[in-house]
Amino acid sequence: MNKEEKLQDIPAEIRPFLTRRRVLQAGAIGGAAAVAAACGAGGSTNDGSAPAAETVDKSETDKKVVWSNWPLYMPVDENTKAYTELDAFTAETGIAVEYLEDYNDNNEFYAKQKPLLDKGEPLGRDIVSPTDWMAALWIKNGFALELDQANIPNIANLNDAYKNPSWDPGRKFSLPWQSGFAGMGWNKAKLKAALGTDKLTSMDQFFDPKLKGQVVVLSELRDTIPLILSWQGNDPTQFGDAEFQQAIDYLQTKVDDGHIQAFTGNEYATALENGDVIAVIGWSGDLGQLGPDFSFDLPETGGSIFVDQMLIPAGAEHKANAEKLMNYFYDPAVAARVAAYVQYISPVKGAAEELMKTDPALAENPLIFPPDELLKRAYSAMTFTSEQAAKYNDAWAKLIGN
């Protein structure tokens, strides 16, 4: 158990004492928490309302902003390895950006930061990038700061489709960063050798016995399950325990007979490149970045769509700077350059038109600027009740071998 996890064990009554009087160094706080726990007080309950962080915004005096984002999600100059857009932002505003690629997994990041958020301690980050369903959880628990939209005039460029998600109507707390599909990706040559075609169109093909042991599936429950549910004729946006169990049972048979080699995160891209697998359930942008030997499509029965968000976490010390950074990336020209590099869907209106001017071929890529026909087949993960989330996460963890 690390220090952060122990911090969570501090009972609510003594938390304010610890936060207000920071007489103890981090390590000693861990010790204090251990004492508390050892004395039998080691339980923690969420009292429902997270302590509001009373952090002063240092944006004016401290010209910086810290952003935790997913890996490979920001244009990089191939030669200098510099983040070109972030440098441009710094040149324009004088605000330095500390860009961390340490957001690898929604659950993991949340589990690591939650003890700090519970206590109202700053995370040392001004923007975090949870996926929509996880962003909903942050907002629900009061872990996100309300955006000052006056600082983000470019919010007008937000695509209408994203304006009113059920978990954040009016975009008071969050703005989409990029969006993408989870669907089938494959190695064209290897698929042709195995199945006689270089196009995957359905999940039936994906589970064709000829591909046994040659497929990898995303370890992210909410990305994978809609593909199976819709293929089984159920509605991925509205399902119950029976439908979920049906999907899990099917995947279990495919694990048992060795059809599915592994459940992975980003690593499936390496497995595809190394020839370890023929087909994957993966993310659209990754397959786009892999090049012309590989292809991606949503199954005809349906795939999933996710939207990664930008949130300002409670306790952020450079809130205004963070808002300025968000504003910068909502400029259509900037958004077009980002989309061209990361190959995901831009939520910014006008980005397609901008890209048309510079790279018409890319602007017509359906995975970056998806037509309605494709969007109709893309389901976003249903919002789980906490009971469902606990039950489904548990079943999923067992399925993937943990």
Added chain:
Amino acid sequence: MSIVQESITAKPKKRRINRTPYLLILPGIGWLFIFFLFPLSTLLATSLQKPAGISPDDGYLPAFKVSNYSSALAEYYPQFFRAFLYSGIATVICLLLAYPIAYYMAFRARKYRNLMLVLIVAPFFASFLLRTNAWKTILSGDGLVVSVLNSINLLPQDRILNTSLAVVAGLTYNFLPFMILPLYTSLEKIDPRLIEAAGDLYSPPSQRFWKVVWPLSLPGVISGTLLTFIPASGDYINAELLGSIKDKMIGNVIQSQFIDLRDYPTASALSFTFMAVILVMVYLYIRKSGTDNLV
């Protein structure tokens, strides 16, 4: 050894309680107290907690829920078994590989000895994670190993990556230095004249080894196997990166319970059980083999 004994017998000074040794171990004891005993007691307390609500977001309440242990064990005994099986096999292979290397270094290498030592320690300069990831590429489907083995029909399955073979190979590779180094130190202490003497008394080479070298190297064998087996059985990186869904070890379960599911009581119960099992195994092992001359 003899020097120590001499100095003890040669010092019959006046008997006065010397406080210095106690003061010197104080920082060590304090360190263990804060960073081992305290966390351990939190772990124990956590392992007995009960959920306050349905979701992990509701937190956990202090309780005395012993059933956390039985349910965790009933659910995850295969991963426990696998952890000990894989690390056991890896330890045996490590011993078989390491002994000749250590023997060569101790008795034959001469001027290459230091070079060999450096080479054995060199992998530690790259991170554990990076080295294990490199094995992914080495063992990959289009990689050299698989294509060579395939061309001479030596591959039992059609792949190596994501099999138990890869996990055991990864564990063996990663923990081999922990076996070589203690073996080397105990072999290096052996006086070569003892072996010569055995030869002078017409002892054949195999007998010279089993009657002289092997018994004298036992302390190295014991510490080497412990240093390999204990961390290998708790390892989860190799199973995560090189294994399939059916090769997960107990470390994978604990990390997923802590990080993905935030089921702290189950994770703590598993950690605690794991530690207890290891402790019992090590205790029995050491009792059987003796600790007197453990390096």
